Amino acid sequence: MYAQERQQRIVERARAEGRADVAELAADFDVTTETIRRDLTVLERQGLLRRVHGGAIPVERLGFEPGLADRDAVLTAEKERIAKAALAEVPREGSILLDAGTTTARLAEILPHDRELTVVTNAVTLVPTLAVRPQVTVLLLGGRVRGRTMAAVEDWTLRALADTLVDVAFLGTNGMSAERGLTTPDTGEAAVKRAMIRAAKRVVVLADHTKAGNDCLARFGSLSEVDSIVTDTGLDQDLADRLAAAGPKVVRA
Structure with missing residues (x-):
């Protein structure tokens, strides 16, 4: 073994x-x-x-949630493969939503330079990466910023999302299972992720294999609400099949 x-x-x-x-x-x-x-x-x-x-x-x-820097330093190769595979879901032009997270951040870094995109995000750390690109319009969602994840949450964020509709939302998750769906440790982030699902025509979850089979405190969506899950080859095929049976297409990069 x-x-x-x-x-x-x-x-x-x-x-x-x-x-x-x-x-x-x-x-x-x-x-x-x-x-x-x-x-x-x-x-x-x-x-x-x-x-x-x-x-x-x-x-x-x-009840422990690793900080952004700690999470960014692990499984880097897997996250980069996931981000590259997720490029297939990015439209030639239109609007996308990028959730806060270390894998979605890698997608932000490699967005093609030849596409006219409006990017809506609650991730403060993504703004410097995206705002300097002339073909990208960045809309930063306001709200209280969680220091652990640098994500805007709570009422101001939810109000903006209520009036938003994007072509594709790219979401991160702390846990995903066929039984409980998508989960995260923080209730404020769960509410925002739930609103992101409602604000998108298509929903793509970016999550490395360690998130599969993990159930956290706050549930924010069912797998039937997800169009695709992009993960890595570390995910067991049987578990991938169980996730796919609940609705989404599962891509192992």
């Missing part, structure tokens, strides 16, 4: 059981406890688990 496969199973067990025990994992996977500890260190750096004495706990059980 490759290390990445073992680590994915460790995360799945931690989420199912509420914690992962080093000694039990070492026995079940027939590896040393030092190997498991290295796995847990990798998973903690990816923002998936929090190390505790004797094992680890999934971050969603702690």
Whole structure:
């Protein structure tokens, strides 16, 4: 078994059981406890688990949401592949909505320079990337800015979205599952993401494979409301099929 496969199973067990025990994992996977500890260190750096004495706990059980810089530093190759695959969903001209997030930020960086686009976003960090492009019109949604994600949320943001209709919305998510749909830890961001779905003719979710099977506090949409999910090849094919059975096309980049 490759290390990445073992680590994915460790995360799945931690989420199912509420914690992962080093000694039990070492026995079940027939590896040393030092190997498991290295796995847990990798998973903690990816923002998936929090190390505790004797094992680890999934971050969603702690109510912990990694900051923007922490999330931006992990799974960079996967996020870049996802962004490139998502270019197929960008219209030749028209309007798109970019949700705040590290994968949507990568899409913003590689938007083609030959397309006339209006980009609506609640992500403060995307403005410097997009506003300097002469063919792009940037509409920044106002509201209270969450320091952890640099996303505008709450009433001002929702009011603007209520009067908005874009061709395609590109959304991020902290969790997605066939049972619970799309979820995120913060209720304010959940409300904004819900409004983004209503404000778009098509909805495309950009999410790396670690988000699959993860359920967070606040649900903001069902998979039946999504046209496409663009993820990476780390997503198990069986899980991809389960997600697709709920409605969206699933692309593994």
